[in-house]
Amino acid sequence: MKLLYTHENPILVGNAKNIVENSGIEVIMKNEYVSGGIGELSPHDTWPELWVANDADYERAEKLLQKAFNQENTKEWRCTHCGELNDASFDFCWKCQSGRM
Ligand SMILES: [Zn+2]
Incomplete structure (x- = not known):
């Protein structure tokens, strides 16, 4: 058994679980319901x-x-207002400040 992925946000870990499970790979979640005990751990x-x-x-x-995750987070996008290509990390066009569509 190997640790594949961990993140402080349980939603991201849940997403990862779905992606892997949908491909027929058996996975196990740990600490899924741990919320108390912070302070000791x-x-x-x-x-x-x-x-x-x-x-x-x-x-x-x-x-x-x-x-x-690459598809979600690192895809460049083209501004619908001015046509400029923007880095995936930008929520607004660097050139004309239009919001990401
Ligand atoms: Zn623009």
């Missing part, structure tokens, strides 16, 4: 964790996640 210890049940699936699962 370091905050990082309470992050939800996504584990791959079979080590043989790990590489495939990792690639799936990389692909999925």
